[in-house]
Amino acid sequence: MAASGEGASLPSPASGEDAHRRRVSYFYEPSIGDYYYGQGHPMKxxxxxxxxSLVVHYGLHRLLELSRPYPASEADIRRFHSDDYVAFLASATGNPGxxxxRAVKRFNVGEDCPVFDGLFPFCQASAGGSIGAAVKLNREDADITVNWAGGLHHAKKSEASGFCYVNDIVLAILELLKFHRRVLYIDIDVHHGDGVEEAFFTTNRVMTVSFHKYGDFFPGTGHISDVGSAEGRHYALNVPLSDGIDDATYRDLFQCIIKKVMEVYQPDVVVLQCGADSLAGDRLGCFNLSVKGHADCLRFLRSYNVPMMVLGGGGYTIRNVARCWCYETAVAVGIEPDNKLPYNDYYEYFGPDYSLHIQPKSVENLNTTKEVENIK
Structure with a gap:
């Protein structure tokens, strides 16, 4: 896949720890952008x-192994999801008639999780990318794997939730557990990673850490006192946050907590869900992170040199989602791309400044120093 002649020249490598090249395997299904949740739905x-398109026009694809995912089979998806729910998804069509x-009610499809044309192939592509990313890590064929179509963290065993139908993350972690004793899952979406936490709530082989808005906000779970149960007690960690958190506060909290988690838990592999609805100005979010601030989480984890899977998730101001995931792809390979966007297929979306980075909004950070210190 060649970059267009108008693409930027290859950016210079980042300095310091970031400059160490990693083998990065990047999963992309070319038809993924054709799926449509319906008029007015925020998930696009x-x-x-x-x-x-940004990844390609920056020339980043030349530094990656590009893979087209195999669609996840019904049997693959049944490793976590119930037989009747998978059968329903596989037979569902965009014709509401x-x-x-009863199935609509039982499996929680409808307004938030509509049954649209091609729903099951969409789920198969998302899950197939994450399972494929896990297999790459299991075979030690990559240091970092990326699937921006994954990260659908709200889906439950027998129901859809929060725009998510198949929990590709749980399926990927189950695959990783075949070869790794301990998996660390970290979620920086503005919403609590409830589906993943619930799936592994009673095991110590998966530790879940979620940084999210808490209080009168979907899905309503993720209180600081929710720590797991049975063998999984103290292996679920929730970091409830308030509106307006900025780069400096988030970075301080993230690095303090994750440093301790890495020291104590010593995971064999890390899965990072990079929901971009925690960015400033998101249509559904309420945090105030810049693209750089968001990507600092990935940069920090990368410095540990532990095998890592990087996934997408939420993100509803789509021009900023594209900026963020392109930049995080660059961080994964150890490149600092130019702030000026190369001409690309969707150039008009990025006006009037046509830049990679975004400015935080002038909003109050409701996370007080005292609250942040208490969480630590």
Whole structure:
């Protein structure tokens, strides 16, 4: 896949720890941007195609192993999800007239999680990328794997939730557990990573850490006192935050907590969910992170040199999602791209400044120093 002649020249390597090259395997299904949740729905798979276009026009694809995911089979998906739910998803069509109203209620599809044309192939592509990313790490064929179509952290065993139908993250972690004793899952989406936490709530082989907005906010879970149960007690960690958190506060908290987690838990592999709805100005989010501030989480984890899977997630101001995931792809390979965007297939989306980075908003950070210190 060649970059267009108008693409930027290859950016210079970042300095210091970041300059150490990693073998990065990047999963992308070219049809992913064609799926459509419906008129007015905030979840737009098109954002993944926009991010990919930036990756290519920056020339980053030359530094990656590009893989097209195999679609996850029904059997693959049943490793976590219930048989009847998978059968429903596989047979669902975009024609609402043929849907059983009882199934609609039972499996929680409808307004937030509509049954749209191509729903199951969309789920298969998302999950196939994350399972494929896990297999690459299991075989030690890559140091970092990336699947921006993954990260759908709200899906439950037998129901859809929060725009998510198949929990690709849980499926990927189950694959990783075949070869790794301990998996660390970290979630920086503005919403609590409830589906992943719930799936591994009673095991110590997976530790889940979620940084999220808490209080009168979907999905309503993720209190600081929710720590796991049985063998999993103290292996779920929740970091509840308030509106307006900025780069400096987030970075301080993230690095303090994750440093301790890495020392104590010593994971064999890390899975990072990079939901971009924690960025400033997100249509559904309420945090105030810049693209650089968001990517600092990935940069910090990368410095540990532990095998890592990097996934997408939420993100509803799609021009900023594309910016963020392109920049984080660059961070994964150890490159600092130019702030001036190369001409690309969706150039008009990025006006009027046509830059990679975004400015935080002038909003109050409601996370007081005292609250942040208490969380630590």
């Amino acid at each position: 798979p098109h954002r993944i195609r926009m991010a990919h 043929v849907l059983d109203p």
